[in-house]
Amino acid sequence: MTVEAKGRAGGSVVARVPKATFRAHIADALRAAILNGNIEPGAQVIETALAEQFGVSRGPLREAMRQLIDEGLLVAVPYTGTHVVDLSVDDVREIYSMRVTLEIFAFEQIWARRDQAFRRELVARHDALTACIDAQDDAASIIAELQLHGFVYEATGHKLLIRTWESIRGRLQLYWAAHHRAHGIRGPRREGHDRYVEMALADDIEALKAEIADHMARGGRQTEDFLRGRPASAGTA
Amino acid sequence: MTVEAKGRAGGSVVARVPKATFRAHIADALRAAILNGNIEPGAQVIETALAEQFGVSRGPLREAMRQLIDEGLLVAVPYTGTHVVDLSVDDVREIYSMRVTLEIFAFEQIWARRDQAFRRELVARHDALTACIDAQDDAASIIAELQLHGFVYEATGHKLLIRTWESIRGRLQLYWAAHHRAHGIRGPRREGHDRYVEMALADDIEALKAEIADHMARGGRQTEDFLRGRPASAGTA
DNA sequence: CAATAATCGATTGTCGACAATCTGCGCCGA
DNA sequence: TCGGCGCAGATTGTCGACAATCGATTATTG
Incomplete structure (x- = not known):
């Protein structure tokens, strides 16, 4: 069971969510973080940092980010970086x-x-x-x-x-x-x-x-x- | 920095070899295969088979499929399978x-x-x-x-x-x-x-x-x- | 000193292997 | 015979490591 949730001291608002897919839950959590302003418009979103923060690998995280890109909340440039959209x-x-x-x-x-x-x-x-x-x-x-x-x-x-x-x-x-x-x-x-x-x-x-x-x-x-x-x-x- | 998406010329003769990202190239190829009818509406799309056919691993292929899902051309059920959409x-x-x-x-x-x-x-x-x-x-x-x-x-x-x-x-x-x-x-x-x-x-x-x-x-x-x-x-x- | 080339760190792209889940089929018992 | 149970195959989900690319910084050269 490699999916065992890691220690995660502090917060621990969410105990475990392995039931459906990580992709969906991460997409929800990341969307909420963006809409709540925890991540500012224009701020860069780094895969490795987020993956560690969520306690998952980059695979599911990337797919969740792809979804938010399609929703127009993120903007990605290949090999360069992904940012929260900053509306004009x-x-x-x-x-x-x-x-x-x-x-x-x-x-x-x-x-x-x-x-x-x-x-x-x-x-x-x-x-x-x-x-x-x-x-x-x-x-x-x-x-x-x-x-x-x-x-x-x-x-x-x-x-x-x-x-x-x-x-x-x-x-x-x-x-x-x-x-x-x-x-x-x-x-x-x-x-x-x-x-x-x-x-x-x-x-x-x-x-x-x-x-x-x-x-x-x-x-x-x-x-x-x-x-x-x-x-x-x-x-x- | 205004993000310019990769130009997707309508013409197809310009065989942009896959050195941009596999994801984009595969998404285009898969979309074309669906629209051309090479894959029938309702047919199942298997990741491993397609990955081998395209000569890439499942990672980029999955992301390309995610994109087509967002475009409404594919429908996925977790752990079960992905099919070409069959419009009612x-x-x-x-x-x-x-x-x-x-x-x-x-x-x-x-x-x-x-x-x-x-x-x-x-x-x-x-x-x-x-x-x-x-x-x-x-x-x-x-x-x-x-x-x-x-x-x-x-x-x-x-x-x-x-x-x-x-x-x-x-x-x-x-x-x-x-x-x-x-x-x-x-x-x-x-x-x-x-x-x-x-x-x-x-x-x-x-x-x-x-x-x-x-x-x-x-x-x-x-x-x-x-x-x-x-x-x-x-x-x- | 300015312009250019080389280099390095950071970040994303890709891969192959393993784990979890679903589905269909065969087996067993009532 | 029929219905539930469990097993095996198939498919997707997830992981950790490696490679490719970009941007900035620094070294080099005229």
Whole structure:
């Protein structure tokens, strides 16, 4: 049993996880570390160091890193190094413009299904987000907002759309989290989401399109200011 | 340092000998083998066999396979096996519905740029496609059609959109190629693309939206008939 | 002193062997 | 005969060591 977990004094938050595959667990842990800011945007990620830290060999670790590269969270240069992605202003602008298109498409799909349970669930997610905002818990608010929007995509049942959202979500979360840490206060606001959900429940597709576009424009503007003038240092994938 | 991915020229005659990294070279070769039908949809892909066939160890081969899994061309089950994806009717339907949304978004981006060179290039790609169709070269027609639509995405300069298109293109090509081999005749038709390009040049966004939707609906209907009743055997990722 | 070549450390790429897991088949007992 | 059990083959998962490449630093030379 060479898979015996090594001593690992300290922490030991995770006892053992050999059940599924190391690749999956490491990918989750590494993704969390990046999104939590434990590894800063632009920082280099060294295979040997991480492998030792996780207590595994470089094989599974490399495959986990490949996955994060495909998710757009890491950028690798052969024989040279791998860095956490550092989003540029254009990258953020692209993410927001893409979200407008995808989210409107999502609502078209949802409405075509006439799924009534969707309304209840949407309200529930919105309530959860509102609670986090009122509690001024910015970190939880970011998660709640991602889950609110994520639910919209999930509700479509459109696997390809969900897959596409997931390929964007990580970068969006990375940006929000970095922005929050750098600016201190921020976190999602109430007003925008109140209108967003109101329109979503109103079946007025044109109004919702306008609201989504405005919702994104506000978020995009708010965030671009922070990034402007700070050139990306580690490629923008 | 802006990370430039390795240029992947569409042409294939330039036999870039494997001295970049095996991973990239193998990923290209394996992808080509799948799209050419040398490996059938649903067929199992065995690491050891492929590694020997390519003359490399399993390490680089596994990473190449991981990449194709992320592209949606392979489906893996831990400790059990990896198969070429076998698209279901729903999968194809999703691809086409997604293309409607993405391609309309692409034209909105292009028009916002007022790029005049775009028109000339679009016509050039359309002429190339028409030539392939008139020559009744179905295989070349499929490539030409992919390049026509691909150019639309490229012309947006929207990296995230291009990335998304590339994540779909492989599966679309896989389906088209498999469909063509199974049905013999088919290949793209002239009429649809003539109208498509005509509308694209007309600056009439509403007409183009309708045309794209109709274009996709025709393609989707044409292809669904073939797949209907044939259950996917290897997961639909 | 400047420009170029050689060298060294760091990091990733690759390999071959071993371990863990799944699947199908044969065996045994009720 | 039938159903559960275990064994063997096949396939993927993991490991540790070695080789190739890159970047920067230093030595060399005009």
